[in-house]
Amino acid sequence: MMDDEELLELVELEIRDLLNRYDFPGDDTPIVRVSGLKALEGDPEYEQSVINLVDAMDEWIPIPPRATELPFLMPIEDVFGIKGRGTVVTGRVERGTIKVGEPVEIIRFGDTRATVATGLEMFHKQLDETVAGDAVGVLLRGVDRDEVERGQVLVKPGSMRPYTKAKAEVYVLSRDEGGRHTPFFSGYKPQFYIRTSDITGSIGLPEGVEMVMPGDNVQMDIELMSPVPLESGMRFRHPGGRPHRGVRRDNRGDGLAWQERTPISDRSSPCSAATAGNVTTRP
Template sequence: MITGTAPLDGCILVVAANDGPMPQTREHLLLARQIGVEHVVVYVNKADAVQDSEMVELVELEIRELLTEFGYKGEETPVIVGSAFCALEGRDPELGPKSVQKLLDAVDTYIPVPTPDLEKPFLLPVEGVFSVPGRGTVVTGTLERGILKKGDECELLGHSKNIRTVVTGIEMFHKNLERAGAGDNLGALVRGLKREDLRRGLVMVKLGSIKPHQKVEAQVYILSKEEGGRHKPFVSHFMPVMFSLTWDMACRVIPAGITGMGHRDWPETAMSF
């Protein structure tokens, strides 16, 4: 969930009309909010399974209150009522196909188009790796920043690897491209590498543009029990799992000058991983 939502500028929250918000709905909103997903569009699904229109209105009211509770603009958030099943079956136009079109329109109008960062050197978090018979190895992912061009020299860093290669091809939506920009989801063909040399979690960057580190100092905020976090403080050398971009790894937390760290403290903390 964390690594899946991290690259998103907005999301669609689907809630069943016959069930209403569930415990996992709160968990999803909490995680989305904490990792910076600013805009949410709601689709109330399975409306065809509810005969009482007041029940649907009650679900919508509960969703808006829940969104407000987690810091979203609940009263302004678009809430579309419909049925994905009716849309697939091509029946009940208002609840079926038209509701899906309304949902897409709401996404287009409510979620702003992000401004891509094209000035910095390119950085591609690797989401997947596969081989193309007769061509070579392809890494896939969403370009975090910069512009990637065919023929660019690059290196793949992470998981104790430092591999140099050249981008020999770029493909997006089954079309070969000469270049791609920040925000594009693409596949990059890399020269001279085997599938087993690479893995999810690496980052492909412009040659010499970044340097990997084993230790970082960071100011952190720890979620309280009420926010879905731990109910016990961290102690020195505690080992949580860190998620960033597409990688996750166990790290060791060393609070600066103290042996424990409470829920609402903001210490400077050395983290080695």
């Protein structure tokens, strides 16, 4: 354990300087000196320091807002069959709420499957209701283990539908930014990581654009081999986990961004329009 007071003060100054450099209130942020080992050994000073740390976190770290007012959506991360009970899907609730006994839909790769949530569990605790942000297991009525898989989504009935085509305006990260080293061309077929799914898709470049270099901004058409639920502004990643960043969205290098979707057929679902862009569906 570091016990040099001058060195501790120097480290604290460096931490505050780093926070200020990235536009955090470094001069005002509390820095609590803690030793978990000493606290476990029963040292009263460090036992209190752990309490002080938790109090500071409660005061300074805001609770992220949860999108509880939106329709229920949970990307499926894993699937389990429980003998005598049925099939359980697990994941983190992205938005909305769900209660035991409520109907849900599984949006699969090409169709939907109606069912009912007959049980909810989080960390071995049975729940009556779960909300956005919770990591839960959902027991589904009448669904066989082989009818559902990772990458599909569980939603409020009628709230979403799958798409195969989208138009995206993107910025491609350069090599110095941790992105691509080489250009790509129209017809390029990467893997797209959308929520928990891994889908092959084809990229079409606009007329007059022969190739896209790292560091370019470009609008492109994307056609996926299997339909998946898409929404305005959602993020995804390009093959190999190489980060891309969508323009006009705060993606923090996390992925390409769908800038907009506008229905162009009677079978398209509602959308939010802000800039030019179209999505077609092909169930």
